[in-house]
Amino acid sequence: MTARRRVEKMEENRAKLITAARKAFAEKGFAAASMDELTASVGLTRGALYHNFGDKKGLLAAVVEQVDGEMAQRAKAEAAAVGEDWEKLLAEGIAYIRMALDPEVRRIVLLDGPAFLGDPSQWPSQNSCLDATRQNITTLIERGVLQSVDADAAAHLLNGAALNAALWIAASDDPEKTLPKMINAFTLLASGLRNS
Numbered sequence: 707m708t709a710r711r712r713v714e715k716m717e718e719n720r721a722k723l724i725t726a727a728r729k730a731f732a733e734k735g736f737a738a739a740s741m742d743e744l745t746a747s748v749g750l751t752r753g754a755l756y757h758n759f760g761d762k763k764g765l766l767a768a769v770v771e772q773v774d775g776e777m778a779q780r781a782k783a784e785a786a787a788v789g790e791d792w793e794k795l796l797a798e799g800i801a802y803i804r805m806a807l808d809p810e811v812r813r814i815v816l817l818d819g820p821a822f823l824g825d826p827s828q829w830p831s832q833n834s835c836l837d838a839t840r841q842n843i844t845t846l847i848e849r850g851v852l853q854s855v856d857a858d859a860a861a862h863l864l865n866g867a868a869l870n871a872a873l874w875i876a877a878s879d880d881p882e883k884t885l886p887k888m889i890n891a892f893t894l895l896a897s898g899l900r901n902s
Contacts, residue, residue, distance in 0.1 A: 720758045720768075722748040728769045732810040736766050736818040763822060767829075770819045774831035777805050777815065778838075792851050795842050796896055799868040800889055806875035807885060816876035826869055836865050843899075852899045860899055867892055 707715070726748045730739040741762055745755055759765040785798035805811045819826060826832050840861035846852040852860070871888040878884040 716758070719750055719754050722750065723755055723758060723765060724768050724772060727765050728773065728810070728814070731766065731769055731814050731818060735813060736762075736822055766814075766818065767823055770815055770823060770829065771831045773811060773815050774819075774829065775834075777802060777811060778831070778835050780805065782838075791842070791846055791849070792900065795839075795846065795864075796893065799864060799892055799896065802868045803871045803875065803888055803892060804885065806872040807881055812876045812881070816873050820873065826873075827866065832865070832869065836861055839865050850901060853901055855899060864896055864899075867895055 723745070726744050727739070730744050730747075739762075741752055741755060745752055755762070755765060759768055781798045781801040784801040785794040788794050788797045806816055815826075819829075823829065840857050843852060843860050843864070844857040847854060847857060871892050875881045875884045875888055
């Protein structure tokens with residue numbers, strides 16, 4: 707087998723494991739998902755899992771990164787349909803919050819992710835969202851849409867608010883009832899940054 711084919715095979719195995727883990731974690735939760743069943747479902751061994759991810763937690767981190775990245779893309783796509791830049795920034799945060807109702811997002815990213823991987827604000831996928839928010843805020847400040855505020859501080863607050871809103875909804879006994887309360891509070895909080 708050539709070096710190129712070995713790399714391709716490793717990438718294929720990695721993708722298979724992430725796909726299988728995503729399904730298992732969404733259906734059963736991280737703690738209840740069996741690594742033997744997961745690897746067998748894609749014709750691989752635990753060795754392939756350990757080689758690619760180190761351990762089960764490493765696999766969860768890869769799944770969380772994939773799902774969280776998709777969440778960011780979905781939020782951007784929803785925001786793209788809105789008119790002004792301010793509304794786009796607000797719509798992106800609200801779209802992210804609404805995804806807390808998605809069963810896969812709720813289980814993998816918002817419940818199991820923090821429980822097993824720690825503080826979501828330290829995840830690479832969250833940091834890339836933070837960078838994008840910071841850039842948007844900087845642009846809005848330059849255009850006079852937002853008050854003159856530290857863009858880094860504002861980005862941390864907005865991203866943190868959206869993330870914590872989603873976390874609270876996911877942990878709620880009644881997510882459907884909690885969602886509009888969080889969207890309202892997020893909108894009011896974010897609106898405080900606007901120039902009047």
